[in-house]
Amino acid sequence: MPTAASQGGAGRVRRSLVTLTFIGPALIGILIFLVYPLVAAVYFSFTRFDMFNPPVWVGLDFWEYVLFDDPTVRIAAKNTLVFVLLMVPARTVGALLTAMLLNAMKRSRSIYRTLYYLPALAPPVTATIAFVLLLKPGTGPVNTLLAQFGLEGPGWFNDPDWAKASLTLLALWGVGDLMIIFVAALLDVPQALYEAASLDGAGRWHRFRYVTLPTISPVLLFATITGVIGTFNYFTQAAVAGSVASGQVTSGSGIAGTFGYPENSTLTYPMRLYSIGFGNNLFGAANVMAVILFVVSMTATIILLRRFKTFSGGDS
């Protein structure tokens, strides 16, 4: 006769098996596509690895090189940090303001919504090429137009002082993907809360600060975290912009020759990671950079989660 305790134990095992069966496929995916690459990157960062032969253990050599010996890594890291500080707030605030304006419109709202969303559908390479050509000093229509008003346009993508701002403008132009999420989030804010706030004498700013912002804070958190992670991985637009602006549009590994143009001002951390790995064959160093990028992204995400939790009263 099985005892009640043994029956309970068997039940627990059965329940655990059922649970495992349900989460099994996801677990396998996480193991293969997250845990394995992560462990592999950490391991390869301590080895000399050429992708063709078994890795050779070299200890901390590549860590020392990336952290202390390669000044280009520092330039790339600094640029990426500036991009995070410029692009994430610009895109988030830009998308929120656009969404609020669109929601406040009485007529033709859907037409404008479509118009503002359209740039987000453009492939990044095409959009970047078009943007660089529009802003090209001397021949681009933007500076030509400015000249009509007696203004001398800046060098945009060709000027190291303007290149980051130009890329931020490009990011802002393609803000439609985020805007559409904010439009949905703003429509979800209960009207009753606004009415109650108005009855309490709250003005526009107070309604926005104490009703809108806390209600849409999960979406703000999503926008900020995905923005930060996306900008830490910023590659395509910076690489294409440098290549087109330098006048040497090229492809394949040859593109690394124009990375960072002008004067390394647009060289991002992932671009240096790519060139150090695939260009200079220092895959150990590339893996060190990948591990650091993961740790920094993870830390930023955790900090943001905690900050938002405080901001929204624990709901995020």
Place this chain on the structure above:
Amino acid sequence: MQRLLNRRTTMMVGIAAALAVVTACTPTEAPKPIATSGVEPTGAVELWHFFTDREAKALDETLAKFKAKYPKVTLTVKGGQDDAKVTTAIGAGTGPDMAISYSTDIVGKFCAAGAWVDLNPYLQRDGVDLNAIPQVARSYTEFRGKRCTMPFLADAYGFYFNKGMFAEAGLTEAPKTLAELSEMAKKLTKRSADGTIERAGFLPLFGFYENSPSHFAPMVGAKWLNDDGTSAIGSDPAWKELLTWQKELVDWYGYDKLEKFRASLGDEWSADNAFHKGKVAMAVDGEWRMAFLKDQAPNVEFGVAPLPVNKAERAGAGYISGNVIGVSRTARNPEAAWALIKFLTTETDSIVDLSNGIRNVPTTTAALTSPRLTADPAFKVFLDIFANPNSGTTPPSAIGPGYQETFSEFLQGWQSGTQKDLSAGLADVDVRVNKMIKLAG
């Protein structure tokens, strides 16, 4: 406590298992042994290359002749493949039997790592005479005694000048020395009243189109690497001579003015190329520019010449590079792959066909002098540059183009004026490059 120990043990076992999986998943497959002499190539073989459009068609025509000669070989060809794809595919064990790369920068890595097999045993077995290939092409296709590639046509870089502008300025022939180049550049430059450059006689900025230190190095015979593989940039006085000359010309124009002018120019590969549009009167470029000019700017009257040099005895020099072809270590049919390489890189008729079709420089002495080779006087200039012993190339290195990129980074600061100490800057380049070379092993 016991529970904590169990958790730690489980964690340690997990990490050990993960590491075991990681190390087990790295490629270790060894290349196949070569067959004995006289074995007829048969079976399927796959070739990847980077050519597209007109050039791919020209290659296909030559490959058709290979198929006719070796009917037992089934050839699959994939165009438009770049080096990164080839590298990844070979590393994953799914690469093609053979590939053509557009860059000699991969030679050091592919030879050292054995991604492409050493062709010396095949060459010796079949009695191929490598002396039929000029030294410069032999040098960029081998690394540390391993010949893992063969030259598949070459590019020769020389000097282009606009004949109309020359006539207008009373000049009759291309500059032969760096001093003449500076003098002519100044004479041919046009500025507006406020000093803005309207036309540059010669745009001396590194990073503009084909103005790279590698393409300029043969002007002074500058050396990249020492015999032991370490950087020679800081110790070779030729670099200082070249950079001092370049900076003087940049300063004559004004760096900011040059950058502003450069920003207004069209893309190198488009019909808006500055030389096509008459925005620059002289330029350093490859032999393929002639085909672009013929196609995109047929009205431009241009002349070609070897690069201007620092000393008379260096006359006739230019920069040489080229495509390379090799057999993957994971090749399923290396014998058929080698047969195709031999056909494409050592048989005079094939090389001449490819050169006539793609309009690159042939890479054997016999092909260079073949009566079948279509070579007008302008193309002949580049054939002579290729054969000239003063011409130079960029040597293969375990860090690929890492030494050139590190140097180019310094040059950005040098030409803009933020880096003022040339000797210290070049010494720093040496330190950085040597560190990378040491790490690459």
